[in-house]
Amino acid sequence: xxxxxxxxxxxxxxxxxxxxxxxxxxxxxxxxxxxxxxxxxxxxxxxxxxxxxxxxxxxxxxxxxxxxxxxxxxxxxxxxxxxxxxxxxxxxxxxxxxxxxxxxxxxxxxxxxxxxxxxxxxxxxxxxxxxxxxxxxxxxxxxxxxxxxxxxxxxxxxxxxxxxxxxxxxxxxxxxxxxxxxxxxxxxxxxxxxxxxxxxxxxxxxxxxxxxxxxxxxxxxxxxxxxxxxxxxxxxxxxxxxxxxxxxxxxxxxxxxxxxxxxxxxxxxxxxxxxxxxxxxxxxxxxxxxxxxxxxxxxxxxxxxxxxxxxxxxxxxxxxxxxxxxxxxxxxxxxxxxxxxxxxxxxxxxxxxxxxxxxxxxxxxxxxxxxxxxxxxxxxxxxxxxxxxxxxxxxxxxxxxxxxxxxxxxxxxxxxxxxxxxxxxxxxxxxxxxxxxxxxxxxxxxxxxxxxxxxxxxxxxxxxxxxxxxxxxxxxxxxxxxxxxxxxxxxxxxxxxxxxxxxxxxxxxxxxxxxxxxxxxxxxxxxxxxxxxxxxxxxxxxxxxxxxxxxxxxxxxxxxxxxxxxxxxxxxxxxxxxxxxxxxxxxxxxxxx
Amino acid sequence: xxxxxxxxxxxxxxxxxxxxxxxxxxxxxxxxxxxxxxxxxxxxxxxxxxxxxxxxxxxxxxxxxxxxxxxxxxxxxxxxxxxxxxxxxxxxxxxxxxxxxxxxxxxxxxxxxxxxxxxxxxxxxxxxxxxxxxxxxxxxxxxxxxxxxxxxxxxxxxxxxxxxxx
Ligand SMILES: Nc1nc2c(ncn2[C@@H]2O[C@H](COP(=O)(O)OP(=O)(O)O)[C@@H](O)[C@H]2O)c(=O)[nH]1
Ligand SMILES: [Mg+2]
Numbered sequence: 001x002x003x004x005x006x007x008x009x010x011x012x013x014x015x016x017x018x019x020x021x022x023x024x025x026x027x028x029x030x031x032x033x034x035x036x037x038x039x040x041x042x043x044x045x046x047x048x049x050x051x052x053x054x055x056x057x058x059x060x061x062x063x064x065x066x067x068x069x070x071x072x073x074x075x076x077x078x079x080x081x082x083x084x085x086x087x088x089x090x091x092x093x094x095x096x097x098x099x100x101x102x103x104x105x106x107x108x109x110x111x112x113x114x115x116x117x118x119x120x121x122x123x124x125x126x127x128x129x130x131x132x133x134x135x136x137x138x139x140x141x142x143x144x145x146x147x148x149x150x151x152x153x154x155x156x157x158x159x160x161x162x163x164x165x166x167x168x169x170x171x172x173x174x175x176x177x178x179x180x181x182x183x184x185x186x187x188x189x190x191x192x193x194x195x196x197x198x199x200x201x202x203x204x205x206x207x208x209x210x211x212x213x214x215x216x217x218x219x220x221x222x223x224x225x226x227x228x229x230x231x232x233x234x235x236x237x238x239x240x241x242x243x244x245x246x247x248x249x250x251x252x253x254x255x256x257x258x259x260x261x262x263x264x265x266x267x268x269x270x271x272x273x274x275x276x277x278x279x280x281x282x283x284x285x286x287x288x289x290x291x292x293x294x295x296x297x298x299x300x301x302x303x304x305x306x307x308x309x310x311x312x313x314x315x316x317x318x319x320x321x322x323x324x325x326x327x328x329x330x331x332x333x334x335x336x337x338x339x340x341x342x343x344x345x346x347x348x349x350x351x352x353x354x355x356x357x358x359x360x361x362x363x364x365x366x367x368x369x370x371x372x373x374x375x376x377x378x379x380x381x382x383x384x385x386x387x388x389x390x391x392x393x394x395x396x397x398x399x400x401x402x403x404x405x406x407x408x409x410x411x412x413x414x415x416x417x418x419x420x421x422x423x424x425x426x427x428x429x430x431x432x433x434x435x436x437x438x439x440x441x442x443x444x445x446x447x448x449x450x451x452x453x454x455x456x457x458x459x460x461x462x463x464x465x466x467x468x469x470x471x472x473x474x475x476x477x478x479x480x481x482x483x484x485x486x487x488x489x490x491x492x493x494x495x496x497x498x499x500x501x502x503x504x505x506x507x508x509x510x511x512x513x514x515x516x517x518x519x520x521x522x523x524x525x526x527x528x529x530x531x532x533x534x535x536x537x538x539x540x541x542x543x544x545x546x547x548x549x550x551x552x553x554x555x556x557x558x559x560x561x562x563x564x565x566x567x568x569x570x571x572x573x574x575x576x577x578x579x580x581x582x583x584x585x586x587x588x589x590x591x592x593x
Numbered sequence: 594x595x596x597x598x599x600x601x602x603x604x605x606x607x608x609x610x611x612x613x614x615x616x617x618x619x620x621x622x623x624x625x626x627x628x629x630x631x632x633x634x635x636x637x638x639x640x641x642x643x644x645x646x647x648x649x650x651x652x653x654x655x656x657x658x659x660x661x662x663x664x665x666x667x668x669x670x671x672x673x674x675x676x677x678x679x680x681x682x683x684x685x686x687x688x689x690x691x692x693x694x695x696x697x698x699x700x701x702x703x704x705x706x707x708x709x710x711x712x713x714x715x716x717x718x719x720x721x722x723x724x725x726x727x728x729x730x731x732x733x734x735x736x737x738x739x740x741x742x743x744x745x746x747x748x749x750x751x752x753x754x755x756x757x758x759x
Contacts, residue, residue, distance in 0.1 A: 081682075171668065172668075173667050173668035174596075174598040174648075174667075174668030174669070174670070175598060175633075175648065175650075175668055176596045176597075176598055176648060176668070177596070190635065192596070192635050192646065192648065193633055193634075193635055193648075196598075196633035196635075196648050196650070197633055199668075200631045200633060200650070200665065203664035203665055203667070204631075204664075206664060207664050272595065273595040273596045273597045273598075273645075273670065274594070274595040274596070275594070275596065276594070
């Protein structure tokens with residue numbers, strides 16, 4: 001350190017001349033810069049041997065590739081052949097790896113191609129149905145809307161179990177179409193393309209899943225269509241089925257294919273792309289084209305039966321009740337309309353209430369009574385009646401009787417609007433009745449030709465002519481005398497009625513008599529007894545309010561002593577006779593003269 | 594009427610799908626859509642007095658899935674090899690595929706098209722290479738799916754060869 005300070009420039013080891021100095025420099029350098037020296041050596045090593053330093057490269061590799069890729073395409077160009085080679089060798093060694101890797105995208109893609117091809121058929125099918133607006137179609141449309149299913153599906157569900165729409169006979173190796181048949185309803189897209197696609201799918205599936213020979217894709221579902229694929233040694237028979245294919249269909253397709261392969265072995269061997277050699281398969285293929293519609297449901301769920309019987313029971317019950325109600329109501333209506341003197345204009349049921357209106361003769365029965373009898377409470381009834389005169393014969397008779405008030409001796413007869421009166425009546429009544437009868441509604445004509453009219457005086461005269469003879473000394477009525485009692489009583493009764501109507505009073509004096517034989521006192525007693533006997537036979541003193549009986553006697557002393565008595569005259573004295581008189585108003589016993 | 598199945602074989606994005614679309618529908622689209630799996634197209638042709646329906650199988654782009662290709666190839670009456678003129682390597686791929694097809698199908702007719710002729714300036718494949726192939730007996734076409742150049746001839750020629758071979 002005591003050495004002269006070198007000029008600005010640091011002393012370089014090479015500038016030192018002496019080896020001694022060199023040696024010292026080296027020592028010094030080592031002393032001062034030992035750690036840095038080591039680091040430098042290390043760095044140099046790294047720079048010189050970069051390619052071997054994998055750990056360091058690995059740290060920046062990803063970043064470096066990204067950066068380089070951004071600059072230009074040379075990295076891609078450099079890598080492409082290597083990646084291609086790598087892929088190639090990978091596939092050669094183990095194709096499954098790649099197959100599995102791409103299968104997920106290839107499957108859907110191929111399926112899509114098929115779907116698009118077959119979709120054409122679908123849409124036209126949907127359209128055909130879209131245009132059918134039958135009631136059934138509408139119902140299905142509603143169901144489709146309700147269940148959120150496509151309409152076509154609903155229709156299929158309802159009508160179609162399955163329908164073989166198309167058959168593709170495909171040459172197995174080339175995928176070329178040998179023959180194609182379709183149902184009338186099938187919408188055919190491009191059968192040659194479909195045929196090719198089906199083969200491609202077959203190949204794809206076989207490749208992708210490396211299935212053993214013989215195990216191939218045998219069913220393909222595209223929307224509502226199912227494609228049954230049968231693969232033979234020469235050909236593929238693909239059968240497009242709409243709906244649910246029955247199990248036997250596959251067997252049938254299989255058999256058809258086998259028989260075709262057998263019978264057309266030559267055609268297959270000679271096949272050069274010309275399918276005309278297979279035209280004859282048509283009929284055989286057509287046998288597979290079939291449609292089976294849903295047979296009308298024969299099986300009904302038990303619940304349906306329960307509901308149905310419930311409904312019919314309810315209907316029956318309702319029908320029965322309403323029938324009975326109706327019957328009852330009809331019965332009521334009939335009874336009401338049959339009522340004389342009632343004309344029903346309104347008869348309504350409004351729930352529980354009954355409205356009645358019409359015409360009612362004042363003499364008619366109360367119609368409400370009939371309703372009440374039929375079990376309808378009077379609170380339920382509203383009735384409104386207008387009065388009228390019924391022209392029913394019973395009513396006319398009733399009305400006539402009420403208005404004419406005939407005496408019991410007279411009878412009213414009603415015959416076809418003619419009122420006929422018979423019997424006996426007072427003259428006054430007869431005149432009054434003739435006047436009134438014309439005013440009675442329903443009476444056209446009044447006849448009283450057969451009515452006998454009698455006056456009080458006439459009756460009294462008749463009565464006064466009657467006498468009852470008695471045997472000598474007897475006060476009992478003889479048989480002959482008894483026969484006179486009835487007619488006399490009738491006369492008395494008539495008389496009393498006439499007296500009643502004219503407000504008069506009748507006094508009937510029964511005069512008993514006796515002949516001169518026997519003592520005077522005995523004769524008086526006998527005469528009195530004979531008068532009383534007759535009164536008693538006629539009904540006694542209480543005959544009626546307007547007729548009174550009195551007694552009188554007629555003996556020899558009272559008649560005439562001077563008269564010479566013949567036996568006949570004598571006999572005439574043994575009798576009871578009558579003297580009838582009229583007392584105005586006050587009934588009084590007439591004094592015997 | 595006669596039907597024939599043919600396949601298009603070729604490397605990735607060489608224009609197989611475009612060629613088929615051009616031939617079948619007369620259209621072309623710049624939009625690249627990878628064919629996944631297989632697409633089958635149909636085209637009816639009249640060759641001479643013979644009605645021919647071509648069933649054209651367009652396989653997905655990756656070429657080396659040998660096993661799968663075999664099953665798709667099976668039954669082909671012929672095939673079209675497609676190479677992209679702008680990528681030399683696609684011709685090699687086509688040759689390799691040819692080997693495979695022959696081993697699978699036997700000596701069936703085939704044609705080669707070097708596609709994208711509308712981009713001739715950028716071609717990596719020269720006439721000499723094509724001449725060498727023609728010399729081997731290959732039917733070699735150049736054309737473009739984009740312009741349609743050479744496309745009908747390609748399919749027509751293959752179909753004729755198929756009918757002759759049959
Ligand atoms: N310029 C040009 N581009 C093409 C032609 N043919 C195909 N392409 C394009 O190349 C790409 C791949 O084509 P594509 O047919 O899908 O190839 P694939 O994978 O073989 O089926 C697409 O972007 C096409 O537009 C062509 O003739 N000219
Ligand atoms: Mg493609």
